[in-house]
Amino acid sequence: MCGSVGLDAMPSDAAHSDEGGPDAAAAEAPREIELKLLAAPGMLEQIHDAPFIVQHARNKGTVRHLEAVYFDTPDHRLAAHGVSLRVRRSGKRCIQTIKLPPDVSQLSRPEWETPVSGMEPDLSLFPLSDIGDPIAHLAADAIAPVFTTRVRRRTRTIALRNATIELAFDEGTIEVADRQAPINEIELELKAGDIGALYDFGLALLDLAPLQVGRESKAERGYALALGTEPAANRAGPSDLTAEDSVDTAIAKLLSGCHAHMVRNAAAAAHGKAPEGVHQMRVALRRLRTALALLHREVPAPCLKSLSAEAKAIAQALGDARNWDVFLTSTVQGIAAAGLPGFDAEALRAAAEPVRQQSYTAVRAMLAAERTNRFSLSLGQIVARRAWRNAIDSETLNVLTEPVAALAERALSRLHRKALKQGAGFRNLEPEARHGLRLTLKKLRYAAEFFLPLFPDDSHAKAYLKRLAKLQDALGVDNDVTTTDQLLEAIAARSQAPAVHRAIGLMTGWLERDRIEAMKSLTGRWRAFKATEPFWKA
Template sequence: MSVNREIELKGTIRSEHLGRVKDLPAIKKRTVGRAKSKKLVTVYFDTPDHALRRLGLSLRVRKVGRAYVQCVKQAHKKLGGILVRTEWEGPVPSQDPAISVIEDKALRRQIRRVGVEHLQPVFRTDVQRSSRTLKFDDGSTASIDIDVGDILAGDVSEPIGEFELELETGAPERIFELASEIGKAVPFRLAALSKASRGYAILTGDGPQPQKYVKVKLAKDATVEQVLTELVQHCLDHLQANEAVALTTDDTEGVHQMRVALRRLRAALRLFKPYLPRDQYGWAITEAKWLTGELSAARAWDVFADEFVAPVARLYGEDQGFDALMAAAEQARQQGRQRARDAIGTERYTEFLLHLSAWLSSQAWRDQPVTERTTRLLDPIGDHCVKLLQKRDRNVRGQGRDIANLSETALHELRLAVKRLRYAVDFFESLYPKKQAKAYRRHLAGLQDGLGYLNDVAAADTLLRELALTGGDQAAPVWAHAGGLTVGWHRHAAIAAKDRLVEDMAAFLRAKPFWRGA
């Protein structure tokens, strides 16, 4: 059974557009030889409790003509936006799995440990595949498979309509460039889920779930360049992991987590700004800000409805116009969600993902004059993260010393400074003893929560004015009294919140930065 390192990019396309892909000039001019078409019936195996899935493995047997091919896949990190998997593939005599033919002893042991006797078919895919071999001007080669068919799990099925670009030799960025050319002619979305993942989702009935940010564990000997790549990729993964939630559900966490991913992405890029070409940095920040802006309305109305109006409505009951206020806020929230979904569905969003992923995989920041500053990209990260943390720590301390007397504008600026420091701490704290970082991070979290609440209180007036404008020429909306009660209640609560914030800042100013003496 052969072992391959599979580097692929997958795009989902509406069925009416699939036939156009193979005829695109971008495909035709790179096609080598004749196209091939074949029927593929693939059965996926697992235990009743899906033990292989929990190990990050997928086991399938595919019928191709009269032959059977067994494949085991193990997902690894992404390279840019390309999923990199290790794949073990080889012929087997029948539709049943044959674990003994797997040459990798460790993998055989993993599968046998879950109980080969418990393996059973869990779902299958029926696909008509059209394949072409591609050759690029620089000699890189790839294949494109266009799949049309169905995933079947029990009595439920879902259609498959996708293309898959797989690198065979050469530079991964060629795949991104081709995908970008395809996207200019045929709209598509980058697929976040494999066929196996989709099959399990159908089988279990699990809908998309929001994914929170998971902290990166950096290697102590990593270079500045390696950390830049890992942090930006991690933020991209976080962003894409929450797409489906934002697109297909009303779960408020989907949009919220996408915004968190974008804020962290901008923070990561800002950390390494001195080492990046100005035009590359400017493009990435501009596009991230655009997308953040398109998602912001949905998040603002989520917070207003759930965290501002709802608690006050429970206190005052139903006779103060709160039903009307909640209805108006819900309408604005739905409009915000639609705006977010529209943005995620645009060519601009897909191009943002492709362009940023190509930038990562090609290390495009190296395309600049070699200077003393740019050579620092190859320095160990430990030589730089202390300076990066110290700079942001000084900003917070300097802006926060007189926090009791700061204006709303100054508090907003302080909130942004605290966020930038918090993200930098999250990025780098794995390089330091956990206990040392914990107390410092706890102080930051308290500051961020308090400043965030004061910012939301300040924004509530603006949101109410927006609601009033949607009501036309009426003198006062029916929810005006409820709106006044809501803002008044939170302004009163903000007084106590400000007092706590002063105490939290005093505690932070006394705290010793965890990176000192490390």
């Protein structure tokens, strides 16, 4: 969409959307600030003239037919960097556009637009030194068309108390040779004002129809169609906290980072071909719940508590799919690779795969559910508005102005003490108590990763995290065996095949051996962790 909003148009509370952005030059660039919502075919028509939209619309809207061609190098260098280059025609006018990857908010990205004489890009018209690589040193003859989009766009200008939004209803196709993918989406582009207004309006649209938050751009979808690729899973980025941050700024950074991690993995989780998508989305939700728990203890804002409950419900809906993924791609595969005599891995896989597919049907239903999409928009809204400042007393407001390092030391020390208390008499702990300790150690590890940049002694931190990870992994073997036993019971109830039941018996014995071996090292790893000085006190 044309007409970007510069950063100077944003209120101070929205400025965090640029923290952790691509680079300093890009942070000063013109920016597109946009929220995308996906609709089922035919649904856009019923939303377009809804009373809520008409009430806030400045005009009756315009209709344009847009054709856009996306360009890249033969090795798709731009796509590899998350960069898109397109030329779009609307009537007799052609506009070329470069977009860089979004910042941590996932709504805002650097964007440059300039008129061009035809449907071929002219890179010399862009401020290439500002944009940087890989565009800056790209030869004009090194690029070629990759895919095309054809869209019928209806736009209306929405005037709100604190913002002006361009509301666009897009229907059309993404085209590559003889292949097509449909486009049915709503784009909300901030033209002026408060970025929180995008979330406000998006939440209001959810009241009108079962929309989904769009996690992939048209460019990303086009490349997937052209190259036959699957949505990629993404690990959490490094913490961007600094010693100069206040608690208030740290809350915004931590929640934004967890939200971005979740959003970046939703498409891969729904696709279901690569197990890492569901895994990383679960990790994102666990990290978010850890952050919310430690923050709510310091800043008991109601919005933080409600977010935690929703995050837990969504994470639980991902659990079955993750368990079956681990079972099929790790546990069964590992035993097969070990050459266990008589173990029929293929029979076991055939019996388990239908259940795994059922679990992914549930994942897709959860991701499409109104509750999940409302949660994602609400989380973004809370960060944009820093809503935790509301409904807290003056003493807690003072906590928000403290340096984040003080909160970090309190939170880490609290979790460390809890782990030591739960691990007392470690050798004699019951399985349920070991499981509780494992969960506390996982939270401690996430918290340590959040606050790591605040503590300069890297060697102490690495030693602490290394021993924490080893202990957590050893405890995880115990938990994985228990989970696998439950999955094997489910398979046994579904299949009468002798090969399957024989494989279940062999696998049960193998896993019990693994549990015994892991238990031998547990006490030593607990002692090593217990003896390690916390890096935040070093």
